[in-house]
Amino acid sequence: MARNKYPEQTIKKILDTSLRLFSEKGYEQTTIQDIVHDLGMSKGAIYHHFKSKEEILLALGNHYYNDHAMFGNIKERDDLTGLEKIREIFVLQLSNQSKADMDVLTINIWKDPKFFMMDMKNNLTENPLAIMGMLEEGMADGSIRKQDAKCLAQVVLMLVNYWVLSPITGFSPEDLKTKIHYLRYFTDAIGLPVINDHVEQLAFEYFDRLAKAV
Amino acid sequence: MARNKYPEQTIKKILDTSLRLFSEKGYEQTTIQDIVHDLGMSKGAIYHHFKSKEEILLALGNHYYNDHAMFGNIKERDDLTGLEKIREIFVLQLSNQSKADMDVLTINIWKDPKFFMMDMKNNLTENPLAIMGMLEEGMADGSIRKQDAKCLAQVVLMLVNYWVLSPITGFSPEDLKTKIHYLRYFTDAIGLPVINDHVEQLAFEYFDRLAKAV
DNA sequence: AATATACATACCGTCGTTCGGTATTATAAG
DNA sequence: CTTATAATACCGAACGACGGTATGTATATT
Numbered sequence: 001m002a003r004n005k006y007p008e009q010t011i012k013k014i015l016d017t018s019l020r021l022f023s024e025k026g027y028e029q030t031t032i033q034d035i036v037h038d039l040g041m042s043k044g045a046i047y048h049h050f051k052s053k054e055e056i057l058l059a060l061g062n063h064y065y066n067d068h069a070m071f072g073n074i075k076e077r078d079d080l081t082g083l084e085k086i087r088e089i090f091v092l093q094l095s096n097q098s099k100a101d102m103d104v105l106t107i108n109i110w111k112d113p114k115f116f117m118m119d120m121k122n123n124l125t126e127n128p129l130a131i132m133g134m135l136e137e138g139m140a141d142g143s144i145r146k147q148d149a150k151c152l153a154q155v156v157l158m159l160v161n162y163w164v165l166s167p168i169t170g171f172s173p174e175d176l177k178t179k180i181h182y183l184r185y186f187t188d189a190i191g192l193p194v195i196n197d198h199v200e201q202l203a204f205e206y207f208d209r210l211a212k213a214v
Numbered sequence: 215m216a217r218n219k220y221p222e223q224t225i226k227k228i229l230d231t232s233l234r235l236f237s238e239k240g241y242e243q244t245t246i247q248d249i250v251h252d253l254g255m256s257k258g259a260i261y262h263h264f265k266s267k268e269e270i271l272l273a274l275g276n277h278y279y280n281d282h283a284m285f286g287n288i289k290e291r292d293d294l295t296g297l298e299k300i301r302e303i304f305v306l307q308l309s310n311q312s313k314a315d316m317d318v319l320t321i322n323i324w325k326d327p328k329f330f331m332m333d334m335k336n337n338l339t340e341n342p343l344a345i346m347g348m349l350e351e352g353m354a355d356g357s358i359r360k361q362d363a364k365c366l367a368q369v370v371l372m373l374v375n376y377w378v379l380s381p382i383t384g385f386s387p388e389d390l391k392t393k394i395h396y397l398r399y400f401t402d403a404i405g406l407p408v409i410n411d412h413v414e415q416l417a418f419e420y421f422d423r424l425a426k427a428v
Numbered sequence: 429a430a431t432a433t434a435c436a437t438a439c440c441g442t443c444g445t446t447c448g449g450t451a452t453t454a455t456a457a458g
Numbered sequence: 459c460t461t462a463t464a465a466t467a468c469c470g471a472a473c474g475a476c477g478g479t480a481t482g483t484a485t486a487t488t
Contacts, residue, residue, distance in 0.1 A: 003434040003485035010434080031476060042436045043478085049434090053477065113327035121382050151396035154377060163372055168335050182365035189404045217452035217467040224467080245443060256469045257445085263467090267444065 011049050013039060015063065018056045019106055027057060027112040060109070061118045071130055082138020086131065087194045094202040104213040110167035123161055128153035138192075145191020152192065159183060176207040225263050227253060229277065232270045233320055241271060241326040268328070275332045285344055296352020300345065301408045308416040318427040324381035337375055342367035352406075359405020366406065373397065390421040 004010055017039050021030045032053060036043055050056050074080075074088050093099070109115050132153050138144030164179045165171075180203045184195040195203075218224055231253050235244045246267060250257055264270050288294075288302050307313070323329050346367050352358030378393045379385075394417045398409040409417075 003432095003483095005434095005486070007434065032478085033476075044436050045434075047478070051478095113331040117327040117330055117382065120376075124377075124380060124383050147399060148392065148396050151393060155373060155396075155400070158372070158377055159369065162334075162376075163338075163368060166338060168331065169338050178362065179365060182362050182369075185361060186369065186404055190400045191403070217450095217465095219453070219467095221467065246445085247443075258447095258469045259467075261445070262469095265445095 007049070010041070010045060013041075014046055014049060014056065015059060019060055019109065022057070022060070022112065022115075023106045023109040026108070027114060054114070057112075057115060058118065061115060061122070064119070075134065081141050081143035082134050082136070083143035083192070083194065085134045086138065086144075086192070087196070087199060089131070090194060090199050091202060094199070094206045100206060100209060104210060107167075107210070107213065116167060120158075120162065123157045124154055127157055131157075135192075147191065152190070156187070156192070159186070171207070171211050173207055173211040176211070177204060180204070180207075221263070224255070224259060227255075228260055228263060228270065229273060233274055233323065236271070236274070236326065236329075237320045237323040240322070241328060271326075271329060272332065274323070275329060275336070278333070289348065295355050295357035296348050296350070297357035297406070297408065299348040300352065300358075300406070301410070301413060303345070304408060304413050305416060308413070308420045314420060314423060318424060321381075321424070321427065330381060334372075334376065337371045338368055341371055345371075349406075361405065366404070370401070370406070385421070385425050387421055387425040390425070391418060394418070394421075 014035070018030070018035055021034055021038060024030075025034070032043060032046060035046065039045070046056075050059065070092070071089055074085050074092070077085065077088075080088065110119070128150055132149045135144060135149040135152055139146045139149065160183070162168075164176065164183060169175070180195070180200060184200060187194055228249070232244070232249055235248055235252060238244075239248070246257060246260060249260065253259070260270075264273070284306070285303060288299050288306070291299065291302075294302065324333070342364055346363045349358060349363040349366055353360045353363065374397070376382075378390065378397060383389070394409070394414060398414060401408055
């Protein structure tokens with residue numbers, strides 16, 4: 001056995017195993033040997049497909065990021081105001097059960113400093129672009145108060161991903177509920193009332209699932 | 215030469231050298247050998263005072279955090295409303311020239327994932343406690359709109375330290391001005407109007423100094 | 429048949445950490 | 459004020475783990 005007909009399967013196995021181990025023991029605490037051992041393959045296999053350990057982490061990050069391309073279809077719908085489109089993204093993210101299950105399994109990888117910072121970079125640079133268009137639509141159709149769209153996008157993404165769902169402070173259910181409630185106050189105040197009773201309810205349910213897993 | 219009479223000087227030298235090297239080359243890229251060489255001492259010296267490389271980083275983090283104890287005197291002043299006390303902290307931070315110079319020299323250490331995450335932990339757990347009292351005062355005396363004080367503290371610290379002064383996106387002057395202006399917009403909107411013309415002006419000057427250094 | 433690909437294996441260099449040793453200072457009993 | 463004892467500050471050689479590489483080999487592609 002020296003050459004596989006379907007190397008993509010090998011790549012996927014490497015990524016899956018790495019993600020699991022990184023999440024279980026942390027990125028730095030996971031050695032290439034650990035991955036190799038768990039994988040039942042050799043170092044050569046890994047270093048043939050990835051040029052470094054860090055590149056595996058980057059690949060995992062991109063994998064996550066590609067999820068976000070899921071917004072695509074919402075953008076085009078013309079039965080929704082800009083605000084409603086943003087709200088729909090919240091609903092989608094909060095009710096996507098399979099994604100939630102995945103999140104629960106890999107929750108600890110977000111605690112890794114390198115992964116955390118990489119993700120934060122995405123949420124400050126590329127991800128805002130994905131929702132800026134909808135924000136501007138909302139400002140044009142009057143559903144969102146006029147303001148700097150890029151700033152608004154960055155601030156919201158930041159608060160949702162690193163304050164509410166903070167890998168740093170953890171996920172106690174009461175804490176999460178307080179935060180979502182405050183986020184509602186906050187977004188209402190700045191003229192982006194995305195969080196209504198329905199979204200808040202979905203968030204509560206999502207948080208309960210999350211908290212149970214930690 | 216085997217035993218020094220004043221080991222604190224050695225500790226200080228280790229910390230100073232480490233901070234400089236970490237900031238110049240990054241934490242991971244700086245080896246203990248590098249520090250030892252720059253220090254003109256031995257590995258034994260370092261490992262006598264610190265039990266690991268990471269503990270040096272932690273010590274540097276705590277050093278920074280202790281700066282924040284500077285708030286102390288503002289808290290006690292009874293000639294200021296709660297809001298004015300918070301504003302005074304902004305003014306103090308923005309006009310402290312020696313601190314600004316230090317910040318410029320060590321700006322790159324904030325780009326290190328480990329240091330970044332450690333600092334963020336402080337700003338989500340301990341640092342909010344330091345300003346919560348003043349926020350609550352402000353809510354009592356009517357200078358700040360009533361809301362969850364802890365949430366408000368966390369959100370403001372987070373946005374100021376990691377969105378406006380983001381080690382991730384960098385420090386272009388125009389960007390910073392846009393952000394400060396937006397920060398003013400939403401702090402006004404949520405009922406914490408800390409940023410007036412004076413603070414905004416100070417921020418601009420601070421940013422120009424910062425941008426020149428990068 | 430020739431070449432590129434997909435792995436395996438043995439090995440290397442670096443770096444954080446350890447550990448035995450030594451010189452100096454602090455402590456305290458005589 | 460000695461002098462014995464202990465604790466501290468530091469040295470530097472060596473270790474061990476780990477990320478990465480070089481070389482080899484079998485299979486798939488062309």
